[in-house]
Amino acid sequence: MSSPIDTLVNREYQYGFVTEVQSDTLAPGLNEDVIRLISSKKQEPEWLLDWRLKAYRRWLTMTEPHWGNVKFDPIDYQAQRYYSAPTSVKPKQSLDEVDPELLDTYKKLGISLTEQKLLAGVAVDAVFDSVSVGTTMKEELSRYGIIFCSFNEAVHNHPDLVQKYLGSVVPYSDNFFAALNSAVFGDGSFCYVPKGVHCPIELSTYFRINAAETGQFERTLIVADEGSYVSYLEGCTAPKRSTHQLHAAIVEIVALDNAQVKYSTVQNWYAGDKDGRGGIFNFVTKRAKAFANAKVSWTQVETGSAITWKYPSVILQGDNSTGEFYSVAVTNHKQQADTGTKMIHRGRNTKSTIISKGISAGDSQNSYRGRVQVLPRAEGARNYTQCDSMLIGNRCGAHTFPYIEVANNSSTTEHEASTSKIGEDQIFYCKARGLNAEHAISLIVSGFCKEVFKELPMEFALEAQALLGITLEGSVG
Amino acid sequence: MLKIENLHATAGGKEILKGVSLTVNAGEVHAIMGPNGSGKSTLAQVIAGHPGFEVTQGSIVYDGENLLDLQPEERAQHGVFLAFQYPVEIPGVTNAYFLRSAYNEIRKARGEQQVDPMEFLDVMEQKLKLVDMDPDMLHRSVNAGFSGGEKKRNEILQMAVLEPKLAILDETDSGLDIDALRVVAGGVNALKKPTNATIVVTHYQRLLNYIVPDKVHVLAHGKIVKSGGKELALELEARGYDWVLEAA
Structure with a gap:
C-alpha cells in the first residue's frame, strides 16, 4: 500500500507567470563599462559610481564561495545580464503613471499598488527586475517624517543619508556576492524613520524577477533613528524558467540607540521543478547593526529558491542591545538551503535569541549554519540557540553547523538541537480523526513551526502557513 | 453495522490475520481477547485503515459500505473511531485545535455546519467532565508530555467529542491504574447508545468488569477461535x- 502522502498531487508554483513588457535590457556580460552604464541610466552622482567601481575591482579579486553545504556548478558571470527595466518606468513617476501591465502583475501577486483600501496598514515598494515601479503611501508616511522610497530616489533626494549609511553594515568587501551586488545593484528600497517615531504601518518591499537570464541585485537600506520603531516585510516571487537565475541582494539595517526594527521575510522564489531544473539561486547578505539598547529581529520563512544561502545577522554593537533570529526553512524536491544567522556580541550585556526550524522533504538538503561570537568586551552577554529539524521521507538531509566562540567568562550561551521525523504514525493518527493527509501535514508542520510563526506580523502569518502547505504537497516518496 | 468476513491481512509480507469473521450489531459491545501477538491490535488497525497492513483477502462491510474502499479519514468521517493503544504526540498543536479540526471535518462530512472556537469551547465543557479532565489539557500540545493515563483519557475525550457510531478501543486499559480505568470505562458507558457499537480489544478481563460486553471473542493465531457471552x-x-x- 502506498504512503498516504504519496497520493497528494503536486500543485503548480502559483506565481510562475511571465509579464510581457517591453524592457531595456543590457546584453550579457560584466565589465566596468556595464557598471558605468547602469550608473548613468540611474543618473547617479559620481561618488556612487566610484563606490560601485571599487566594489567591482574588489570583486575581481574574490572567488565564488563554495563552503556552504550546497552544490552548484560555478556560475558564468559573463553570461548574466545585469540590468533589465521595463521601458515604461520613468524616473520620478507617480503611481498613476505606472504601466497597467505592471499594475496587473502585482495584482496577480496579490498586491495592489493603486487601490488604497486593499493596502490598509501596509506600504509597498514594488521592485520589478532592476527598478522600483512604485511606492505606496509615501505622502502619508512623510507626515511622520518617515522616508520610504526606492533606493534610486533616495540617492537623489537624500544623498547625505545614503552616503552616511551605505555599506556601513555590509561593506562592499564583505563577501563575493556582496561585492557583486555593490557593483551592479539595480534598485531597492530605502527607509528612514526619524528620532522617536513609531512607524504606524508595516513597510514592505515586494521583489519580482521577470526578465530571463537576468540577475536581480537589489539593496535595501533601513535606518531607524534613536528611539524609533519600524516593522518591515519582504516578499518575492519569480517566473518559472528552466535555467537558474541569480538573486544576490543586500539588506542593511541600522538601529541607532533605543531603536527597534523587525524585519520579516516570506521568501517564495521559484524553486525549480521537481528534478531540480531552473529556480533561483538566492545568495543574499542581510545584516543589522544594533546600537545601545536597540533591538533587531529577523523573522524568515524560506520556502522557495533552488539554493538559499543567507544568514541574516546582527552586530550587537551597543551595550544592552538585542538580536533575534526566527527562521523556518522548508526544502522539497532538489532544493538546497544553507541558512542561519550570525550574532556578534560586541557590547556589554547584549542578548541574542536564535530559533531555527528546518523542514526537509523529497531529495532536498537543509542546513542550519550559525555563529555566536562573544567578544572580550561583551561582558554579561547571553545567547540562546535552538535549532530543530524535521525530516519528511527517507531521501532528504538535515544538517546543523553551529559555531560558538566566547572570549570572556561572564557570558552565557545555550544551544539546543533536535531532529525528528514526521511519521506515518502521526499522519495516520490525524487521518483516524477525520483529517486528510494534506490537512494532517499542514497541522503537524505548523505545530513544529509555531514558535517562529508567532513572531510574524498577522498579514504574513496566514500567508506563511498556506505556503508551507503548498510547498510540502507530494513531498514523500 | 459491521460485518467482517474471512479477513486476511499482512504486514511486511507476513500474514497476521488469517481469516477473521465477526458481526457486530448496533447497540452491542464486543470484547476481543487473546494472548499477545494473536492479531488483536492488527484487527483494530485494519478496521481503521492503517497503511502498514495489506488486506489480501476477505471483506469488511460497515453500514452497508465496503469499508476497505475508504481512506482512513473517510472511515473516521463515516463514524469509525479507533482509540489508539499508543496515542501519538503532535508537538505545537493544541489539543483544542486538533479536536476542533477533527470535529469540524466530521461535521462537514455529515453536512453539518462547522463550529468556531467559541462554540467549540461550549461543546468541550461537558465532554471534559465526562472523562474528569482539567480544561488546561485543551491548551497543551496533543499528547506531548502526557502521562500514560492522560493519553488514554485524551483518547476517550476525543471519542466523546466525535461521537462515533463504531468505537474500537485498542488496549485502552493497558497502563491504567484502577481509578483511571474507572473513569475511562465510565466515559465509554456514558457514550453507549442503541445506535452505536463498541469493540473492546483487551488482554485482561479487568476492563470488562466496568464495560460489560454482550459478546466475547478469543483471537489466536490470526483467527477467532472461540466466541461466547460475558462469562467467557x-x-x-x-x-x-x-x-x-x-x-x-
Missing part, C-alpha cells in the same frame, strides 16, 4: 488461554 471472559481470567487454544 471470566473463564479466561480463571483458566488462561491455553485450554481454548488446545480446543481450537
